Structure formats: C-alpha cells, structure tokens
Amino acid sequence: MDKLYENVYDSLDRRDYAAARAHIEKLAILDPQEAAYLMVSLYIEQGDVQAASAAWEKLHDLLPTDFYTQFLHARILFMDGRYVSAYRELLKIQLPVDKQQGYGEKISNLLGQCCRILGKNKEAAEAYRKAAATAMETDLQALEYSNYLFNLHYGGGHSADFLRQAARGFSDVLGKRNFFAHPSGRRGKGPWRIGYLSPDVRRHVMLCFCYDLLTAYDHEKFAVYVYMLGPEDEYSQKVKSQVTGWRNLRGLPSQEMAKMIYADEIDILVDLAGHTKGNGLPVMAYKPAPIQVSGIGYFASTGLPVVDYFLGDVYLDDEQTQREFVEKLVILPYSHFCYRPLRSAEVRAPAFRRKGYVTFGSFNNFAKVTDQVLAIWCKILMAVPDSHLLLKAAVFDGGEAEEYTRKRLAHAGLPMERVECRGLSEDYLLEYGDMDIALDSFPYPGGGTSCDALYMGRPLITLAGRSHGERFGFSLLMNLGLGELVAHTETEYIERAVMLAGDSELLQMLQTNLRMMMQRSPLMDRKLYLQSMENFYRNIMEERQ
Template sequence: MNQKNDLVKKALALGISSYQNSNFPQAKALFQRVLQLDDSNFYALHFLGIILLQEQNYKIAQLLLAKALGLKPKDAEVNHHLGLAFKGLGDANKASHCFSEAVKLEPSLAVAHLGYADVVSSMGRYEEATKAYKTALKYDKKLIKAHNNLGSVYRKRSELLKAIPCYQAAYDLDPSRLDIFSNILMCMASDPSVSSEEYLIKAQVYGEAARAKAEPYTEWPLLEKIDKPKIRVGLVSGDLRKHSVAYFLKSWIDKLDNSKVELLAYSNYSDEDEVTEELKPCFTKWSKIAHRSDSDIAQTIYDDRVNILIDLSGHTAHNRLPLFAWKAAPIQISWMGFFASTGVAEIDYFIGDQWNFPDSIKPFYVEAPWHLNISGCFFPPDTDVSVGDLPALKNGYITFGCLHKVTKLNDDVVALWSTILKENVSARLLIKDTAFCDAATTRSIKDRFALLGVDPERIDCEIGEARELYFDTYKRIDIGLDPFPFNGGTVNLESLWMGVPYISLQGSDRISRRGAAVLYKAGLDQFVAENEGEYIEIANKVCADIHALSEVRKGLREQVSESRLYNGSLMAKDLESAFSDMWLRYIEKV
C-alpha cells in the first residue's frame, strides 16, 4: 500500500510540475497514471479536467470535474472549471449555476465572473452580462477577455462609443491580438462619426501589424500560359454554415463550370451544420483551419497551388485576415463578408460593382476595385412563405419594419425615424432582433425614441427567431427602413423577396451604398433617398398612398426574381470571367 501511495505522490508531483511548465502532454499522461492507481484523487481529477478543457474535450472534462467537485464541493476553482465544461457543452443553465457557486465561494475570483458574464451574454441577458464583466474587471483589470467581451455587449446594444474603449483596452493589454483590433475596426466602420479617412488610417495600422507577423511568399507555382487555364480558387471563411455569407454562396457555387474553376475551402469555424454539408460537395478539398497557425495554413494553401485566394470575412467574427499578409497565393481578394477596406495591402482586389463601389470611394481602400455586373447574388429562402396582402389595407395604418441588428441603430438613425413617426402619427415601427431577449436592451431602444417625442408604445420590439420562422414577420410589415450608414445586406434582399420594399439613404461610401445599390438593381429607384429630407418625403408619400404600395407588393417577388439579384447562373459566369481575367492579367506581369 505504501509503495502505491509513493507512486501516486511522485506521479502527482511530477504531473503538477509538468503542468506548471506548460508540458501538457506529459502532465496529461502522469495524471492519467495517478487515476489508474487512485481513481478518486482530487488533484489528478481537477488538473486532468483542466487539460481536457484546453483540448476542448468537454464531455470527459465535465465527468472528471464533476467527480472532483463531489470530493470538494466548496472548491471555487473546480466550480469555475466545471462551469467552463458545461459552457463548452452548450448547457448555459448548468454553466451559469457553476459560475454563480464559484463567486459565492470566492467573490474575488475574476475568471468566474467572466465565465458567468459570457454565458448570460450568450443567452441575450446583456444587462446581467455588463455587470458581471465590470465585476470581473474590478478584481482583475488585466483580464483581456472581460474588456473585449464587454465591448461586444455594448456593440450588440448599439452603444459604439462605449464599445470602442473596451476593445482598445483589451488590445493595449495584448497588441498581438489582431482579432481584437478587428473589433475596433468593425465599430469604426459602423460609426457615422468616423470618417472614411480616419477608418482607412486605422485599417492600415492593422495591415502593418499583420505584415510584421508574417513571412510573405514571393514566388508561386504557375499554371501553363494557356488561353483558358483551370483556376484554383481558395475561399477562406468562418461562415461556411448557417450564415448570410453561405446563403450568398449557395446561389452560384454549384453553377460554376468545373472545367474552368476548381474550388478549395479553408473553414475557420469548428462546428458544422446542414448548410456546411450542402456546400462541401462543391469543393475539391475542405480544410479546417480554426486551430491552426497562420504559417501552417499559409504553407497548406501554397502547397495546394491556389491561384486566387478569397477572404469572405473581412473584420467580422471568425476572420483569418492576418493569414493574407503571408501572400500564400499570387492573387488575393476581399469579397462579400465585409464592407470596408481590410487594410491588408497584400490583398489585391475588392470585388464590387458600379453601384456600391464607384470611383469616388477608391481612395479609401488599399485594395483595387474589381467590378462585376453585380457583386452578390442571393439564394432565395428554402421556406415556402407566400407574400401576403399589404397589412395597411386591413390595419388602416402603415407599419414600418426593421429586421436588422440593433447595433445599426445609431443616434442619427433613431432621430430620422422618430421624425417620420411624428409626421405620421398613426404609423408604427416593428423592430426585430435577438438582442430583445434582454429587457434592458428593449427599454433602451424605446427610451431613445421616447426622448425624441415618440410614444414608446408605437415601437414594437420583438425577439428574433430562427431564419426558417422569421419570414412570416414580413406579412406584418408594409415597408422597411434601411439603417445608415451601415445599410442592410441579407435582410434587404429577404425583404424584397417577401414583397416588402424599403427606404434607403444613399451615402458616399460602400457601407452606405449597399441598400441603394440593391434597390437600383431591382428597379425600385423611387425608394432611394439622396439625403435625410428625401428619406422623410418617401416615407410620408408611402403613408399617404397605401394603394400604390400595395401594387408594388403584389408583383415584387416576380420582379426581383427576374433580376440579377437572384440569378446564380449569371453570377457564376461573371465570376468565371473575372477569375480568368485576373489570372491572365497576373501572368502577363511575370
């Protein structure tokens, strides 16, 4: 028995030492050996559970940590780690309970406050999350994740002026975290008070930071210089799943001529769903890159002999923009997922069209524009939902609608929409977003309208729902209101498909021209405003003549379905030509 105890003590001590020296494989083996000798050893259970959390093996980690907690139920650290396991398993309720227990046992345990904040934030309880993040920072001001995630909560609540300092504080603590830098740029690009010049300067700083961490390739395997080469095109994205980017891809990706273009996917998201499975057959190779280094992925792309590499994320979540500083392919493109310059000079082109990327905005991009006939084509929803009659015919009043993220409702937007509602006293505004799970967010939005003289009872804030369910909402909306400068993308196209036109203010840069660009292509020029006064005039005209709006609604789905907006075959042909022309232009220079 003494010999066995000695072995346990030695293995445990060596395991803890290995763990503290970050030799996790050795530590893991030693803790497993301890549990073979003593399956109720608290320390081995706890440490092995932590290592499995790092490996994202949440199921086994949860079993080990639950057993450890049974041995020491008053241990705050074990409660915290068990909370992380439940969080990884997607059980928010059990996770929040564990984190709550941890902070009761040890109120100064900052990471447990952080864990609780992350979980309730994922449940849409932003007011609770905000308090918990602030408490975490009270006990640990250097907790990077707390600063960053607090910024994200503010951004979700459309409080950009509060979000940016949080992100900046997180980035200042660790300037290597370019994902946090992306969050800053996302806020700046969405803020009407930030000029295009200011944004570009900041984006170029990002590009320089990415370049400093890269070792760019300077030579690449070339195709033979033939008239019609088969181009190998790589797509880098964290959104090859149930996401608006994937819905745009689905419109054309299976219509490409495989004799001209070969697609390779580099997916930066661990989980997959049915949309992922639909997309996979369209690629000759599918690589998961979420937990791989930029240098490793760049080598893979180079070895795959990719000729054109396309970023579909920009500075949005799950991006791998720093990878593009490695220049693993001779031609690199930014497209679809973002609306402003990436700041990464190694990206050659930004795909757009003459409507949303006019010559006037070229100075605000490090990428050169490449115009297609249309810069994006939408895949109609699988849900079979009829358009329905204009609601105002039955209601006797106009219902304006906004199914965009409330993050887009800046003060200028709220002020303009308030003017419209005050000039049309019977009209209502329906806003729908998952953010309204949080009562404080709902109160905040209504209060902002109330401060401008609009009865909050006229603002209907509804909780967002799954895509296959939310289309019925359009049957209760007469006309949409496009926010600015951050116009809608997917929502606007879904709105037109459901027979609901929208009013859009055409701005001076790409982010504020998307809404108008779609309306022009759909033949709905009458809903494009050049200034705020025109925006109000269009809204007033709609309220004054609901029968004219009813006529638009009746034929709108057929009208847009015949346009390039929903024609994936034409989109595929445009891309084939663009890829070929890009490649021929490139090989002429080498």
C-alpha cells in the same frame, strides 16, 4: 500540485467536465481560492447558470473584492442574458496595472459584447480596441482587432483616410509573415483554380450572397475549391457536391491552413469573410495564392497588403471609396453579389389592406439602429397618421436587453402603443408580410434583411452614405431600378417614406411585383453575375502571366 493543475486543464480541454470537477475538488484542499475560481469557470464553460451562480457565491465569500471575482460574476450575468447588469458590473472593475495584459483582454472583450448588444456602438469599438491592445497572443490580438474594425462601422462618420489607416493596423498586429513564393506563370495545369475561404458556407446569410458564385461556374475553364472554417450542415453538403474540392480547415493553425491551400496550387484565393466572426485573414496573411481577393461578406478593407483586390460595384464605389482601401477596388458593372434565398415563402397580401393602416418595419440587427435612426423613424410615424412600426431583433427576446431597448425607443419619442417588438425566430420570411415598407438603418445599412424584405415584396427606403459599406441599400435599389426610394439626406429619407405610405396604389403595385422585378434584375441574374466575375478572374490572371 502542478500535476493536479495539469489534470484540471487537460480535462477542460477534452471537455471531460466530470473529471475536471473531480480534480478541482481535490485541488480545493490544497488551494481553495484557485479551486473556487476554477469551479465557477467550469460551470460557465458548461453553460450552467444555476451551478455557476452557486459556485460564485462560495468564491465571493473567499475573495469578495477581487477583480476576477467581479469578472466571473459579469460572465454569469452575461450568460444569463442580463446584459445591462453585466455591463454595470464590468464598469466597476478596477484592474491592477500589473494585470492589464491578459486579464484586460478578457474584461474588455466582454464589455464590448455588452455594449454592442445594448447599442452603445462607440463604447463597443473602444472596448475591442483595448482588448486587442491587452491580448497576450498574436492570434487573440488579431481576433480582437477584427472585432474593433467591425464595430467601428455601427457608428459611422469616419473619414476614408481613418478607415484605411485603422484597417492597416490589422497588418501591424499580425506582424511580418513568411510569404509563400509564387514565381511567374502557373504552378498547376488545366482549368484555373479558384479557392474560396469562409466560415459560413452553411445555413448563414453569407451563403445567400455567394451560393451561385460557388456552384454555377464554368466547369471547363474553372475549378473551384472551398476552404471551410466552420461547422457544416445540409447546405454545406449541397455546395460540397457541386465543387471541385472541399477542405474543412476548422481548428487548424493558420500557417497549416495556408500550407494546405498552397499545396492545392490555387491561382486566385477569395476571402468571403473579411473581419467577420471566424474569418481566415490570418491565413491570407501568408499569401498562399499568387492573387488574393476579398469581398461580399464584409464591407471594408482587410488592411492586408497581400490582398490584391476588393470586390465592389458601380453603385458602391468611386474614387472617394478607393481611399478607404488598402486593396485595389474591383468595380463590377452591376451588383457585387448574386442573391439566392436559401428558403422561400409566398409573398403575402399587403398588410395595410388587412389592417387599415401602413406598417413600417425593420428586421435589422438592432446594433445598427442608432438613436439618430430612431429619431428619424419617430418623425415618420408622426407624419403618417395611425401608422405602426414592426421591429424584429434578438434584443426583443426578453429580459434586461428588451427592457433597456424599449426604454430607448420611448426616450426617442416613439409612440409605443404603435410599436410592435418581436424576438428572433428561425422561419421569419413570412413575417415580412406583416409590414408594408421596410426602413433601412444608417449609416450601417441592412444586408441580408434588406434582400429578404425586397424578395418578400416589401419596398425599402434607404439612406445612401459616403463610404463603400454605407451604400449597400443604394446598390440594391439601383440594381432594381428603384432609385426613387433612395434618399441622400435625412429629410429625403422621411419624405420618401411618407410619400410611399400615402400612395396606396403605388405601394400595392410594388408589393405585388417586387419579387418578379428582383428575379429579373442583376441582383438575381446568375448568368450575368458569373460572367462579370469570371471576366474579372480571366483579366487578372492574364495580367499576371
């Protein structure tokens, strides 16, 4: 029977689902319960909701009260987009004490995903923390702890000391690593070698923030190596054609990735993902380069002492925000990134001129939209007669999540007859033309969506928070010379939105000129940004020599 199990798992690893099913059917004669588990898992792996549901009914007949039967049911519900039902099913599971390790990680991870989608931010963070605590392998612990750190920021309200100590926990999860040796002086010759580590050098919002950094460098003084950790597309190919070296390390063990980077004799290795999905922080933990930097793709400390610097700017950071970081903050003189839209579209005429009323809007990930944000948006709508609110997010793609979220909106007091909800779409830039004023979320502000709104001629109202990650919108508007649209209290946030909605001449002027203002600002000044970054690279290299 051991051979039969081996054949099943080998077939699943190779994604030979027909062979796996044949082996599971043979196993059913010897071990019907285990075969029933495996058959459900097989169909889940294939993404076949109907077949998985039918197989689960057979499993339920065999083991109706089993915790893993319940968990597989929750997985099917989640796969079917029934996030509310999956959440409720997971809460029912009573996991035996002797099954906490391993199974606890699976259950807590799925619960975290459900909570994040449904806007239950504190529950999501706690679920991921439990997932990390019950994971049995270091790599899985690291992944879950990254999820925990990322989800902490949706709710906000954390002290600088808490954020730094929570981040340090990631280093504890990874444990002691054998660092690569870096004697004084350079190992390589010629131009300084800068390596960039990311899973997102492809059609992804992150590429909007780092395209110029990767491609517009001084080729006489720098050599750029990109270490890709994800799938590639036509945008990847475009970057690949403009850099010195390109290595796709996807799927390799982190130590092997680190060896390859070390072999390239990189002088400065820059992590562009932080604790986001598919990140390379376990690679950074081996310190494959003598100087290591993180930033742009994430908004808080990596927690790794082997990361020397974190990118910030004069608007994001001060002495207070330095306390949030294990790394030394690099405070750039303007923006910490350079925005470059991957696609463009014409700025549309003001929506309020076409419709006869002002439309506020948000295209942010709806996990960022807390109940407090909804309460403030409700006050804005009530203060501006006949105004509307346009929301666009994945939770409005239909099904239970949309129904649940619409109830959240109504419970917050929003006049639903004046609220329009749209699901995601691939080409969404033109839809910014259906709003007049973008409302930022807080304490976790928008990133790419805020830049897109401004680029498409829609002014942004933002609330500046205390932490590095809560001040993204503040940095955007200050770099644009639009500090008047920044609020520092919730009352000011409402006042600024109402004021702008009531000044049609100012609103039209901003909508007409914002793109030009943005193109002429530090946010899109490639030469200015590269000068700042390359000066930083020179300074830290010279300090080391």
